Amino acid sequence: MRCRKCGERAVINMRHHKLALCGEHYVEWFAAQTERAIEKYAMFSREERVLVAVSGGKDSLALWDVLLRLGYQADGLYIALGINAPIPYSDVSLEKAQKFVANGNWRVTKEDALPAPRPTLHVVDIAATYGKTIPEIARAKMRGQGRPCAACGLTKRYVMNRLALEQGYAVLATGHNLDDEIAVLFQNTLHWQMGYLARQAPVLPASREGLVKKVKPLCRFYERETATYALVRGIDYIYDECPHATGNLTNFYKTLLNQLETESPGAKLSFYLEFLRARDEGAFEAFNRTEELHACEVCGQPTSAPGRCAFCRMWDVSR
Amino acid sequence: MRITYRDKQYETKPNITARDAIKKIGLNPEAVLVVVNGKLVTDDVVLREGDEVKLVAVVSGG
Numbered sequence: 031m032r033c034r035k036c037g038e039r040a041v042i043n044m045r046h047h048k049l050a051l052c053g054e055h056y057v058e059w060f061a062a063q064t065e066r067a068i069e070k071y072a073m074f075s076r077e078e079r080v081l082v083a084v085s086g087g088k089d090s091l092a093l094w095d096v097l098l099r100l101g102y103q104a105d106g107l108y109i110a111l112g113i114n115a116p117i118p119y120s121d122v123s124l125e126k127a128q129k130f131v132a133n134g135n136w137r138v139t140k141e142d143a144l145p146a147p148r149p150t151l152h153v154v155d156i157a158a159t160y161g162k163t164i165p166e167i168a169r170a171k172m173r174g175q176g177r178p179c180a181a182c183g184l185t186k187r188y189v190m191n192r193l194a195l196e197q198g199y200a201v202l203a204t205g206h207n208l209d210d211e212i213a214v215l216f217q218n219t220l221h222w223q224m225g226y227l228a229r230q231a232p233v234l235p236a237s238r239e240g241l242v243k244k245v246k247p248l249c250r251f252y253e254r255e256t257a258t259y260a261l262v263r264g265i266d267y268i269y270d271e272c273p274h275a276t277g278n279l280t281n282f283y284k285t286l287l288n289q290l291e292t293e294s295p296g297a298k299l300s301f302y303l304e305f306l307r308a309r310d311e312g313a314f315e316a317f318n319r320t321e322e323l324h325a326c327e328v329c330g331q332p333t334s335a336p337g338r339c340a341f342c343r344m345w346d347v348s349r
Numbered sequence: 350m351r352i353t354y355r356d357k358q359y360e361t362k363p364n365i366t367a368r369d370a371i372k373k374i375g376l377n378p379e380a381v382l383v384v385v386n387g388k389l390v391t392d393d394v395v396l397r398e399g400d401e402v403k404l405v406a407v408v409s410g411g
Contacts, residue, residue, distance in 0.1 A: 031391040041389040050391060087409050209408075257382055257407040261389050269409050281408060288379040 042258045045295035053262040060259045064096050064247050071232045073245040078200035080104045083190050084130075084151070086123025088260040088267045089205030091130050093248055095263055097203070098136040098149060104203070106131070109189050110155040111182060112163025116273060123268045127151060135264060152197070154189050160345050171344055177274050181344060188341040192331060194242040206246040209253035212302050213283040228314035231306070238323055240332040252298065253284075350396060354381070354404040361396075368392035371404065380407055 031040045033052035040050035051059055067073070074080055080097060084090045084106040097104040108127045113120045130136070131151050157163045162170065164185060168178030194202045211230070218226045236243040248256055260267050275281065290297045308314075323332040326339035328347050333339035338347070350363045352370060359374040367383040371392065381404040383392050396402055 031393050040391050043391045043393070053389070252379075254379065254382060254407040257405065257409070258389065261382065261384075261405065267409070269406070271409055284408060285377070285380070288377045291379050292377060 041262060042255070044252070044255065046252070046291075046299045056258065057262055060251070060255070061096050061100055063250065064093075065100055067232065067247050067250055068245075071245070073203075073233055073247060074102070074201045074243075076102055078103070079198065081152075081190075081194045081197070081199040081202050082106050083186075083202060083204045084108045084127045085205070086126035086268045087205070088265070089207055089210075089248060089253075089256045091126070091205075091265045091267050092256045092260045092263070093203060093205040094130065094149070095136050095265060096259070097247070099138050101138070105150040105152065105199070107152045107154070107190060107193055109186055110153060110157070111185075112155075112157045113165060113178075113182075113272060113274065114163075115165070117270060119268070119270060119272055122270070124153070126266055126268050129266055152193060154193065156185060156189075160347075162345075167344065177278070179274055179278070182274070184340055184344060188331065188339075191240075191242050192329070195240065199242065201243045201245055203245050203247055205248055205256070207248050207251050207253045207256050208298060208302055209284050209287070210280075211246070211249050212287055212298055213280045215302065215305055216283045216287060217279065224314060224317035225319065227305075228309075228318040231309065237320075238332055240323075240325070240330070250299075250302070350398055350400065350402065352402045352404060355406060363396055363398040363400075365396060366392065367394050367396055367402070370396055370402070376404065381405060382407060 031043050031050045032038065033040050033055055034050055035055045036052060038052040041053045042056055043050040080102055082090060082094045082097065082104050084094060086108070094104055094106055106127060108124055110124055111120050128151065131149060136149070164178050164182045168181040171181065190202055215230060218230065232246050232249045234244040287298055321334050323334060324336045325331070326333045326342055328338050328342040331339055331341070341347070350361055352359045352361060352374065354374070354376070361370045361373050367385070367390070368378050371378045371381060378392050383390050383394065384403040384405060385394060385396065386401050
């Protein structure tokens, strides 16, 4: 298969766009599409500082790379979760994030471009800060039942929000791709979770004091497209999945949706874009309730119930 | 012909497309990228005897 633009051998065929591209033109296309999403959803401007949540995986490093190459002021936040069994997942993923900054491949090499400042990688070590790793806090709080994913998600959301606010970032950007988004959408649709459907969007505004604006600039790319960008750009990312993610429901839904995509190219893209259209037309407006929020009595971050927030309760943080 | 995927080796016959080979070993073409002799290629490429074929899972991280 040949690149539609130059006739060179293609590295990707996007059947849903009827578009095959070579490496050089794919990188150009990916950057242009990212820029378009940032502008369409009014995510942020070049004057604003962006904090990218970096896991060491393909999506977050691809996002950081493309934002820097587009000239945005993007720093990274890596949260060391302490997940190192049965594979050294956290240690290796931190190395990948550090290597990304150190090797400088994110620099724009055009002669007329201004030399980009070196981005900052903030690292928050959960065990060093709060006394336990994620698997340890999950075992302590859940008596060994279930996965640590709930404890992990709560901790990451809290740390990301807090650091973004404390460091004065205008926006927190995550590397969620379209497959991530439609797996959640599929789950919420299966169970008709109208409140969750109402809140799923490319941008979550900083609607309340203490909540940072959150954006997903890669939300319209298929997972294979972010992986392709990372490979073509030579980004060294962690190939392994989090050991706790293996066999989870999200991956099961991704598998189902990929089967659908194989038989019906474009089905995934249509599912997501039509959902966004329905959302924009107000289909879920009645379910978009604004909860009353309180300041956590310990950390001051917003919480739905008076007293300590869920994070401070889980980590037994007290005044 | 040998195909590597997530540190495991699979055997298929040569002279078939990468897409057919992916399906033969029980994977979904949407869920993997194809690297032949170190180069990323589209899955319509015909695999030949002696090619070094690696499939990269698109799902990673977490």
